[in-house]
Every structure is written in structure tokens, then in C-alpha cells.
Amino acid sequence: MALIDYSKELNEEQCRAVLAPDGPVLVIAAAGTGKTRTLTYRVAHLVERGIDARRILLLTFTNRAAREMLDRAAKLVGAAVGGLWGGTFHHMANRILRRHADKLGYGLDYTILDQDDSRKLVKAISEELDYAGKHFPKPDVLLSLYGYAASTGESLRVIAEERFKYHEEINPEHVIAVAEAYEIRKRKLNGMDFDDMLLNVLRLFRQEPGICASYQEQFQHILVDEYQDTNYLQSEWVDLMAAKNRNLFVVGDDFQSIYSWRGANFRNILSFPERYQGASVFKLETNYRSVPEILNVANACIAGNPEQFQKTLRSVRENYKVPSVAVLRDGSAQARYIIEQIARLKRAGYKTSEMAVLYRSHFHAMELQMELTRERMPYVITSGARFFEQAHIKDVCAIVRLLRNPVDELSFLRIMEFLPRVGRRSAAKIWEALGSRFDATPQALETVRMKLPALARESWQSIETVITEITRDPEGAGAEAYMEAFVDGFYDEYAVETFDNYSRRQEDIQELMNYASQFATPDDFLSEMALLSNLDAEDDKPTDDGKGVIRLSTIHQAKGLEWKAVFVLWLADGMFPSAKSLEVPGGVSEERRLFYVATTRAKDELFLCVPEVRRGKDGGTQFCITSRFVEEIPEKLVSRPYIGFV
């Protein structure tokens, strides 16, 4: 394969970064300046220099980013990138822990608990300890606290005391007690939640210097994408891995740090030059994406945030038109305005797939979804519930999980609750009678049968048959065989009776089984399930008319993507910035960065929608205050189109 001509294919800024010598490198890449391109060419450059791809580690936050970079690198240098370790932090953690988790007292067949599993566990514990009540924090609040403590390395006690300083009725000791019980329960069911995976890699490396050294040796070069979104755990992990060879290439944009609520600390990127003495620092400021008018708005908005690497986006594109601020009466008027504009843009030659509607929170898109459906305009939405967290998907996975990991209490309870007249309480009692373990032996099946109420026995008989059938040939079958037997023998009938949208769910399950058949073992499949987001699964959807469909997305999920025309919804204080963010210090700055991310997704046209009223809690109308982010934009940088009665 011909050598790459870097100076021809990259601009000067990018080229310098890509060809930087070994050692620590920081690339500050503003939005739309070719961040992915730079990282891709760096990988290609390393491979071209003869570095074994198996000794390169590329860490990203989404599967899509990893796949995109590897695909593009493969186009540049061919199959040589094949053995590269590339993927999300959680994927790499899983890859390492599947080999060594026994050193930390886990079985190698550990289960990965997703948000839903963790929530259920924490809820059950709060109830068992008798803390649950009107005032005690909800499982989601507790989990975000625990996650924050884990991913920042701070003490849970300090965080809990600070958080509930003004809530007399909440005892931080109870919050801690639930956390301790949660740890014990996770251990008991041989499970790790997302934070545990990152934490356990760090524990492993600290506890087993030999293992740590072998990975330090293996990874000659480490590259990190979206470095501004790393938290304490991740940056520690990266630092530890890079400690020997010090060939660390990180790329990020502090303006686009939007995950601090998850423990991300953009000071990791700000302090990189101090932590890595002698690091080369490169700035990418030439924006190829957007017209200058859009960048003017983006630059104006981010100017409100101090404590950042100062940088200004420079456009290379021609004048076009200024972004619009559309003042609409309410949510429905906003929806109709967008539909009208979509139609207009289509007449002007835009493909529908080149447009997107972005918003702060999933529920902001409700009215628009209704209107689009009424108008029979197809759309794709990166919805709130992840594909793999939908009830029917988790239902069929539960049987695989339980049979692979006999101490998986959550999956056992889930299966028992399919039976009529069996709820949370009875299921828990049966689990206890089994000694917190379900081994699919004739005795275990017998124990379950005896404890069941009469009405449930018949359904249980079908499940029992399925289980005996599957376990007859324990090692040979893949996850799809487990699921198929379960669906045919029991679940299909249950689903028909339970769900009104049965056929759509049945299609999902069919697709899931097809998907599962590509994995070598059920364990591989289960890991992938827990770590894939719906975003990744929904990619390359077939388009019906060749023009594609419009995308609806939260701004968080839109990071790294671009469209010709972008609409931003609900620019009212309390919606965007969200009411909750206004209560925490630094909240507004982060919301402003989020707004910056939203505006810089647009290439040609940007529409900022500002509703005047919204429905209040009690059904009344509430007047909105125009978002401060819109007010901060100098008036001459935007146009305010006249909106008739829509």
C-alpha cells in the first residue's frame, strides 16, 4: 500500500499533531476541526511506522467512535490495524477483567449489571433496611451519588453530607448503609455495575503488579478520544497504563465537556501539560463544518465561560445566512413550525437525513413526535430507554443469564415474576428456599414447584421443560439457542397475553436472536448486551425513500455528529438550561457547553426555538423566560423571522 502523503491530506495544524514525535501529546481540537481525522491518521501513522497494532490501545466513549476510527484507519493502511485494542473504556475493562477477575474474588463468568438491574437492587435494599419512605432518596439518586463517589475517588460520606446538608430528614449514615449492603449484594450475585468495571481494573493493577506490568509493556502507544470527558478513574487508569512507555496521545475539547454529572473532570485535560512535563500541545481551530454565522453564535455563547483553553473557531466556508431565533407560542406551535421548515428545506433540496432536531431532555420531543406521527413523517429517535433495557429484551436474556450464572438473583426473580400470582415477595421467598442459588438440578426444580401457588404451576411446568431441555447439552449451545427454546416453550405465549404491541416486540426478539448468533459463547453475548447503547444499535437503518429520515436526539447523544440543518428545542430557562442544573454550582457553565455542542452540530442552518408558554404541573399555562443562552447572543448575529399563526 502506498505511503500516506500527510501534508497533502491534512491541514498544517492537523499534520503537526499527527506527525508529533513519541511521548505525551495533547491535541486541543475545537468542534468540527477534524478531531476524528487527526486521531485516525495518527493511528495510521503509527502502523505505517511499523508498530504492531496489538500494542496500540485506542480508548473512546462510544462504540460508534471506535468503529468509525478503526474503519477509517483500515482504509488508510489496510488490514494491518486488525489486532488493535480499540473500544470504549468499559469494553476494554471487560476484556481485561474476563481474564483476571478471579484475582479480585469474582467468577470469570460475572454478570454486568445495567442501570435497571442496579436500580432494582438498591430499591430492594432500601426497603429491606426499612429506610424507604417519602423522604429517603430514590434509587436513581442514590446510584448517581454512589457512581459519583466511585468515579471521582471522593468519600461517599463527604458527598452524601454535602448533598443532603439542607435535608434534615435524610440521614447520610443510612445512605452509606445502603451503599455497603449494595456492595455485598453485588458480590453475592457475582455482578459488577458499570462503575465497578472501571474501579476493578484499577484495583487489579494496584493489587497485581505483575499483571499491571504486562499491560504496561504490551501497550506501547495509547490514544484517548474525548479526553475532556474522562473521570478520575479513567484518567488514573490511563496514567497507569502509560507510565512505562509514556506514549500517550490525547484529544479533546474542554468546551465540549458535558459529563461532569457523571464524574467527568475537564481539569484532566487542562492539567495535562503539568502532569506530563514536556508534553507537546497542539491546537486545532480551523473549522470545516459550519458557516461563519453559526460559528459566531457558538463563539459568542461560549465566551460566557471562564476557566477554559481560549480558542476561537475560524471558518473556511463562505457566507450564507444567519441562524434564526423563532419565537413560538407553545410546544405544539414549535412542532408545527419545525414541520413547516422541514418541508421548506426539502423543497430547497435538502435530504431529510441531513436534518436533526436536538433537545435537552427526552420528554421535550413529545409534542414533536406526536405531530410527526400525525403528518406521517418518518423519524428516528435515540430514545430514552436503551434497546437492551426494554422489558421484553431483558426478559429473554434473563434465562441466559441465570443459566450461565446460577447466583444471578435478579434474573431469577425476573423469571419467577412471569408466573401468575407470583410477585416480588413470593419470588424472593423461593430464592431464599433455594439457598440463593439456582442450579437447574431436579431438586432445585422440585423446590420451586413446591413453593408455587396452585395457579402458577402450569406456567412453571413449561419453563421447567425449557430449562431441562437447554441444560441437557450445557456447553454446546449459543445464547440464541437458549432464547429460542425459552421463547418457543414459554415466552411467546406470555408475551401475546401481556403486551398490546406484541408483534413489534416479537420482531425485536427475533432480531436479538439473529444478533446473538454471531457470538462464540453466551458470555460474550451477555457482555456485549450490557455495554452496547441503543445509539450504536440503531445506526445504519435502512431508509425508505432514499432521502433518509429526520433524526431526533438529545444533545448528549448528538456529540460528534453533524447535519446541514439543526433545530434546537425549548430554549427557555428551566427547560434549557434545565431547572435542576441551576441548583448546582457550575451547572449553568455545563449547560452552556451543552448549548455550544448543539450549535456546532449545524453546518448550514441553525434554528433556535423559543416557546412563550408551557403547560404547568396542574395543567395551567406557565409563561417561559427566554433562555439566557439566546439572550447572550448579540442581536445582530441572528435573525428573528416573523411567525404567522401556525
Added chain:
DNA sequence: ACTTTATGCGTTTTT
């Protein structure tokens, strides 16, 4: 008395 099941309502952001 204890559990399960039906129904109506409100939602920050995610690996």
C-alpha cells in the same frame, strides 16, 4: 393481614 394487579401521571443528561 399480606400480596398481587390495574390505572393514571410525570420524566436531565449515559457507559
Added chain:
DNA sequence: CGCATAAAGT
């Protein structure tokens, strides 16, 4: 979708 509440079932 989850949660609270109220009604029905064991």
C-alpha cells in the same frame, strides 16, 4: 418507562 395508589385476590 417507573411510581404511587387503590382495588381485588389468597
